Amino acid sequence: MTNAPPTVSTASPTVSTASRPAAAPRRMSGEDRRRQIVRIAMRRFSEKGFSGVTTKEIAAEAGVSEAIIFRHFATKHDLYAAILDQKMKDADAAAFWARMRQLAARRDDRQFFEAIMQHIIERHRADYSFQRLLFFSALEGHELSEMFFRLYARDIFDFLGDYIETRVREGAFREVNPQVAARSLFAMPFLQTMFEQLHGDQTVTGSPEALAGDYAAIFLDGVRRRATAPTTRPSPARTS
Structure with a gap:
């Protein structure tokens, strides 16, 4: 009687993974x-x-x-x-300024003012934390507040002021102080988002586009030169 050949198992040996070191987390660039x-x-x-x-x-x-x-x-x-x-990269500032220059060149007043107001509302609503940070920096007399004004806000005021001054000179707008008008325009969308953020105010709601349209119409109504009716001289009185 011949003995059967020994059976050889082909199963892979079980190796415990408990002792394996955990994969190191990928290092950030x-x-x-x-x-x-x-x-x-x-x-x-x-x-x-x-x-x-x-x-x-x-x-x-x-x-x-x-x-x-x-x-x-x-x-x-x-x-x-x-x-x-x-924050400037997040806001795609380069594309925004390119569009504003195009609108300014076309003298499209309504679109020009709507675009800048819509941009302000959209950016502040997208990240209220940045608005809070600016408030803290101003209240604490922090250098970030000065940096923001010098690198960002002043450019907007100057750009708006130059456009308004040009339109006054061209006769499209009435005589106004361009820098005062620029700050008035900026304040409308800024205060809209500030009241939403700080006070939870929902009295005035709407999409950035709709709100910008309303605010731009109000602003334009204030600065646009109104056509004046020609003065008529009274007819001389008849004598009998």
Whole structure:
């Protein structure tokens, strides 16, 4: 009687995965890390103000050391500038200004004013935290407030003022102070979103496009030159 050959198992041996080291998380690129720090800093500042936030807190939330924060931003000024730069990128500022220059060249007053008002409402509604951050910076006398005005707000006021002054000179608008008119225009959409954010005001609601249309009509009615009826001289009285 012959013995049967031994059976050889072809099943793969079971290897425990418990002892395997967990895969290391993918390291962020330098640019991704920079954006993460900016995003965290902006949210923290908008919640607690500038005096209430430390780089240690920002680093802890980002999961890095403070040294990493300072590697990307040597000074706090650099961090504040990066926050403003990121907001301009989010708002696609280059495309916005290109469109505004086109509308200005066409002298399309209604579209010109509607476009800038709609842009302001859309950007503030898209990120109320940035509006809160600006309020904190102004109340605390923080340098970000001055940077925002110098790098962003002043450009809008000057651009609007130049356009209004040109239209006054061309006879389309009545005589007004261009800079006062520019600030009046900016205030309409800005206050709309400020009341929504700070006070939860829903008295006046609507899409950015609809609100911009209403505000632009009111503004134009105030600055547009009205046609004056020709004066008629009274007929001389007849004598009998």
